[in-house]
Amino acid sequence: MSARLDATHDPALRSWVASANADDTDFPIQNLPFGRFRRAGSSEPWRIGVAIGDQVLDLRALAPCLVPQARAETALPCEIGDYTDFYTGIHHATTVGRLFRPENPLLPNYRWVPIGYHGRASSIVPSGTPFRRPSGQLKGAADAPALGPSARLDYELELGVLIGADNALGEPVPMARAEEAIFGIALLNDWSARDLQAWEYQPLGPFLAKSFATTLSPWVVTLDALEPFRAPFERGDGEPAPLPYLDSPHNRAHGALDMTVEAWLRTAAMRERGEPAVRLSRVNVREAAYWTLAQLVAHHTVNGCNLRAGDVFGSGTLSGPRPEEGGSLLELSQGGKVAIALPGGESRTFLQDGDSLVLKAWCERPGARRIGLGACEGTVLPAG
Numbered sequence: 001m002s003a004r005l006d007a008t009h010d011p012a013l014r015s016w017v018a019s020a021n022a023d024d025t026d027f028p029i030q031n032l033p034f035g036r037f038r039r040a041g042s043s044e045p046w047r048i049g050v051a052i053g054d055q056v057l058d059l060r061a062l063a064p065c066l067v068p069q070a071r072a073e074t075a076l077p078c079e080i081g082d083y084t085d086f087y088t089g090i091h092h093a094t095t096v097g098r099l100f101r102p103e104n105p106l107l108p109n110y111r112w113v114p115i116g117y118h119g120r121a122s123s124i125v126p127s128g129t130p131f132r133r134p135s136g137q138l139k140g141a142a143d144a145p146a147l148g149p150s151a152r153l154d155y156e157l158e159l160g161v162l163i164g165a166d167n168a169l170g171e172p173v174p175m176a177r178a179e180e181a182i183f184g185i186a187l188l189n190d191w192s193a194r195d196l197q198a199w200e201y202q203p204l205g206p207f208l209a210k211s212f213a214t215t216l217s218p219w220v221v222t223l224d225a226l227e228p229f230r231a232p233f234e235r236g237d238g239e240p241a242p243l244p245y246l247d248s249p250h251n252r253a254h255g256a257l258d259m260t261v262e263a264w265l266r267t268a269a270m271r272e273r274g275e276p277a278v279r280l281s282r283v284n285v286r287e288a289a290y291w292t293l294a295q296l297v298a299h300h301t302v303n304g305c306n307l308r309a310g311d312v313f314g315s316g317t318l319s320g321p322r323p324e325e326g327g328s329l330l331e332l333s334q335g336g337k338v339a340i341a342l343p344g345g346e347s348r349t350f351l352q353d354g355d356s357l358v359l360k361a362w363c364e365r366p367g368a369r370r371i372g373l374g375a376c377e378g379t380v381l382p383a384g
């Protein structure tokens, strides 16, 4: 057990906020995440709040202190400076690589380099924001591409890492200090237009296939709250050890996260019939992620790149090793070849207009209080 556990992690601690004592709440007294909110329907300025149970503690106006979460609107947790999307999900990388390059699914750099690309911060939207189906160049069987709305719109089940400290340009952040640069984590849906992506991605990687919308959940859960759920960073047999700048004793002992993440779908027809969302997949982060959060910080800065407080990293799509554990429809539908049956007779290969996608995540183990990240929701509107 980690020596960094303290009295704040004691599972027996209870709160005077009754809803924080519910067994299934994401936000018990052991997990007090930060976000920005205001009373729903008001034009009050956005302000910092702390989620507890089903309430928001208003840090600016400590009287009256608690705002029911159901009566609050939430914003992005901070102004996002830069957004970097990593690719730590090795099972996702392998499955998707096989669809795009059957002869060469996992490129040889994958096991050495935490692969990433610079994303678009301006189109990161808060949970609950609907967005239009993107249009772009589509290249079907015809000789020339045509402009049109994406027919292969997908989600990506990811964690968002919120950077909390600046490093100076030219000064790498070593592994020993990498976690100090992280304010906390949230859920991130990196919506993806697979038809745009397939045509544009070589040689420089994703561009318009990703930059139309990215959804971030409102509550940033601190690494302190996640301390009881840290796990050893281990590589399977035959996997290379990371280079020394991506290695540390703390990372080996506690670098990984024992966390369950899920994607849920609710179609417009399900909403009309009053039916609940259906779960598409459930994945353990420890199984899915080839690199740890600290390794992402150390790698991102090893060339001297300066991170700034308010930057966001995407973890990359988190998929488990089994086919039903795909963190995207691209994987679950085997590249659009196999439709996924939904309750009520509907089916999906990719997202339809009106579909709502919700990401959830939580941690639990005997001897610790269950905590969660809340939810990250977005709905597809018809193309403009």
Ligand code: CA
Pocket: 085, 086, 156, 158, 190, 314, 316, 317
């Ligand atoms: Ca992604």
